[in-house]
Amino acid sequence: xxxxxxxxxxxxxxxxxxxxxxxxxxxxxxxxxxxxxxxxxxxxxxxxxxxxxxxxxxxxxxxxxxxxxxxxxxxxxxxxxxxxxxxxxxxxxxxxxxxxxxxxxxxxxxxxxxxxxxxxxxxxxxxxxxxxxxxxxxxxxxxxxxxxxxxxxxxxxxxxxxxxxxxxxxxxxxxxxxxxxxxxxxxxxxxxxxxxxxxxxxxxxxxxxxxxxxxxxxxxxxxxxxxxxxxxxxxxxxxxxxxxxxxxxxxxxxxxxxxxxxxxxxxxxxxxxxxxxxxxxxxxxxxxxxxxxxxxxxxxxxxxxxxxxxxxxxxxxxxxxxxxxxxxxxxxxxxxxxxxxxxxxxxxxxxxxxxxxxxxxxxxxxxxxxxxxxxxxxxxxxxxxxxxxxxxxxxxxxxxxxxxxxxxxxxxxxxxxxxxxxxxxxxxxxxxxxxxxxxxxxxx
Amino acid sequence: xxxxxxxxxxxxxxxxxxxxxxxxxxxxxxxxxxxxxxxxxxxxxxxxxxxxxxxxxx
Numbered sequence: 001x002x003x004x005x006x007x008x009x010x011x012x013x014x015x016x017x018x019x020x021x022x023x024x025x026x027x028x029x030x031x032x033x034x035x036x037x038x039x040x041x042x043x044x045x046x047x048x049x050x051x052x053x054x055x056x057x058x059x060x061x062x063x064x065x066x067x068x069x070x071x072x073x074x075x076x077x078x079x080x081x082x083x084x085x086x087x088x089x090x091x092x093x094x095x096x097x098x099x100x101x102x103x104x105x106x107x108x109x110x111x112x113x114x115x116x117x118x119x120x121x122x123x124x125x126x127x128x129x130x131x132x133x134x135x136x137x138x139x140x141x142x143x144x145x146x147x148x149x150x151x152x153x154x155x156x157x158x159x160x161x162x163x164x165x166x167x168x169x170x171x172x173x174x175x176x177x178x179x180x181x182x183x184x185x186x187x188x189x190x191x192x193x194x195x196x197x198x199x200x201x202x203x204x205x206x207x208x209x210x211x212x213x214x215x216x217x218x219x220x221x222x223x224x225x226x227x228x229x230x231x232x233x234x235x236x237x238x239x240x241x242x243x244x245x246x247x248x249x250x251x252x253x254x255x256x257x258x259x260x261x262x263x264x265x266x267x268x269x270x271x272x273x274x275x276x277x278x279x280x281x282x283x284x285x286x287x288x289x290x291x292x293x294x295x296x297x298x299x300x301x302x303x304x305x306x307x308x309x310x311x312x313x314x315x316x317x318x319x320x321x322x323x324x325x326x327x328x329x330x331x332x333x334x335x336x337x338x339x340x341x342x343x344x345x346x347x348x349x350x351x352x353x354x355x356x357x358x359x360x361x362x363x364x365x366x367x368x369x370x371x372x373x374x375x376x377x378x379x380x381x382x383x384x385x386x387x388x389x390x391x392x393x394x395x396x397x398x399x400x401x402x403x404x405x406x407x408x409x410x411x412x413x414x415x416x417x418x419x420x421x422x423x424x425x426x427x428x429x430x431x432x433x434x435x436x437x438x439x440x441x442x443x444x
Numbered sequence: 445x446x447x448x449x450x451x452x453x454x455x456x457x458x459x460x461x462x463x464x465x466x467x468x469x470x471x472x473x474x475x476x477x478x479x480x481x482x483x484x485x486x487x488x489x490x491x492x493x494x495x496x497x498x499x500x501x502x
Contacts, residue, residue, distance in 0.1 A: 009495050123495075
């Protein structure tokens with residue numbers, strides 16, 4: 001029976017590591033030649049570095065190839081072939097899908113995909129869904145505003161591909177979505193961690209529905225690191241009575257890694273479809289061994305219209321020392337995406353990752369899910385303000401919670417904070433990606 | 445689970461299907477319903493190649 005099979009692709013997912021590396025090298029040569037031959041942008045980049053397709057024989061050769069940054073893509077777009085510019089490798093009439101980045105770090109980047117690329121997106125997601133226990137019998141609800149952002153579009157198509165049933169929750173508001181999940185007894189859903197918690201809050205506090213009473217038993221998260229932050233994952237799993245799984249992907253890259261049912265504390269890189277390299281941000285050295293963090297350089301080995309070849313994602317990751325008990329040979333990155341090289345900022349001379357604050361806030365009983373961090377200056381000195389909400393009925397415990405919060409923050413981030421307590425429900429709520437970290441130091 | 449020996453056999457059938465689809469595509473240049481549908485079939489065949497053919501030779 002198909003549904004009883006553990007792996008979406010039992011060959012690729014259990015391929016010995018040396019064979020995966022061989023496959024990656026062959027596929028890299030193919031996509032590099034494709035980009036060199038068909039894209040003026042890529043050819044120019046490689047010619048400047050003096051590298052031709054025939055020069056690539058090893059992973060060391062790959063490391064000599066220049067990386068591509070998002071800012072470079074911004075620079076070539078909004079020109080012919082409009083609007084994608086010179087990175088496009090196919091005639092415009094072969095482009096069937098438009099998506100764009102969210103523009104969180106600047107002007108959005110446009111992304112072209114052919115129908116084959118779109119099949120590839122769905123295929124990458126099929127690996128994810130199957131590994132997380134989705135099967136043809138599942139009825140999957142998508143509480144997602146279908147639009148120019150790629151987010152869960154590929155999850156939708158992959159749900160169809162694996163043979164499950166999709167319920168598109170498009171323009172419904174949160175309450176209507178919860179009622180639809182209840183009405184149809186949906187068994188799984190996909191959303192950002194922020195929205196998963198927001199839906200549970202709405203169900204409980206505005207509708208008197210316990211999310212645990214619904215049939216949702218699997219939730220796939222994307223867009224934020226929350227599902228790999230243990231305290232946030234625990235809050236989501238407890239609120240819904242469901243298993244919560246993480247995955248990471250990006251518009252310019254694809255869906256490159258995923259958590260499996262074993263929930264072993266890491267995400268599998270789909271090494272048959274992607275080549276992930278980790279580079280030390282200080283020395284530029286490439287990291288092969290587990291336990292050392294660096295930024296990810298990634299290649300999508302089969303994406304053709306607008307290739308992703310050695311893209312400097314700025315995601316901070318590290319290889320896990322342990323294999324996963326699920327039996328997949330795709331390597332794990334420990335703890336998922338740990339942050340972004342451009343998110344980790346120095347405050348009072350100390351490196352601060354916003355995810356560390358999330359871990360503390362979500363780990364404290366008595367605090368609500370929402371919070372906001374503002375970094376600004378008081379004179380010449382950095383100041384961090386953390387805004388939090390106390391749950392209804394717990395206001396009397398404020399002093400105790402404040403003391404615990406201060407201790408935990410000092411322990412986890414080595415910094416002192418100006419704490420602001422707000423009434424429950426007064427901090428901003430987000431439907432997609434939350435903007436909880438605001439650095440205002442450059443704005444004074 | 446497909447064994448290593450089976451992969452080559454599966455790949456032969458995938459390549460045969462691809463050849464047929466490519467021939468149909470050539471025949472459909474003035475026949476939009478044939479041309480567009482077979483283009484999508486070829487995209488699906490490519491997924492079979494990524495899943496099976498690419499690894500069959502490794």
